[in-house]
Amino acid sequence: MNNRIVLTAILAYFISVSAFSQVGINNTNPTTTLDVNGGISLRESVAPLKINDGVSENIDLGEVPYSQYLIEGPTGAFSIKSIKPISGADGQIVRLINSTGYxxxxxxxxxxxxxxxxxPNESNLNLKGKNSSVTLQYSKSLRNWTxxxxxxxxxxxxxxxIGKSNIHRQNSSWDTFDELDIEITPSSPLIYLNFNATGRRDFSASAKFRILVNGDPIPGLEIRASNSGGSYNASLPMYPLEVTPGEKIKFSVQWFREGIGASAIYNHxxxxxxHNRYLTIID
Incomplete structure (x- = not known):
């Protein structure tokens, strides 16, 4: 009986040592929990990760998840919102490589x-160009990928x-300043707007302009033209605008004729x- 007790104690000792020991690969003296003397390979999935256009949610990495996936499928800009981690995962790592040009x-x-x-910065991460990539790790404590x-x-x-057609404005109300529409998906949280318009005016008329974001004027921003004889010029250089990266934005411009009677402003x-008119966005 005593021999059995001693044997049980010895086995328990070695099991506990094994459970908390450090493991070395090509290394007989490991200094951390896992100490590898050599390279590490993180295998890529044989099958590509198929992603649809638009926003993809709850992406399933398959029954046997890999550490690296090649993305295929989109025919335009696309977004990744959420991914299913391994059940009970804490520290799972996955790298996604964009094989498309979007x-x-x-x-x-x-x-x-x-x-x-x-x-990072609690804002969308916009990755541009073919072979762009992102590496994610799942945090059990945060209950999110990082x-x-x-x-x-x-x-x-x-x-x-750039506006090229001849237009004029005679009514004292806001109307579209033609051909200055831009739709972008910004990659930076701060973009810059540049606007210029030069044209002719009747003697009692003057012009002012405003830029719209998704149909709404930018608050507090009206661009009043300066007058010189029968001409006007309006300019807005490098106006900073905070945006959300990855969210599509539509820009347009409106103009307004100030004056009396039938006076008009022209852009020909x-x-x-x-004469000229243009809107430029730097992202």
């Missing part, structure tokens, strides 16, 4: 969704809208080379 947006979780993703790292095409982009770039 922008990939990682949507920041604002609703405390346990499958959602927490992005961004470990990402790679994206660098550099600012400029989007222009197709027949007068001194």
């Amino acid at each position: 922008d990939m947006t990682i949507v920041n979780d604002k609703m405390a969704n346990s499958l959602g993703i927490l992005c 961004v470990l790292g990402y790679a994206s095409k660098q550099g600012m982009r400029k989007i222009d809208a 770039p197709s027949s007068n080379q001194s």
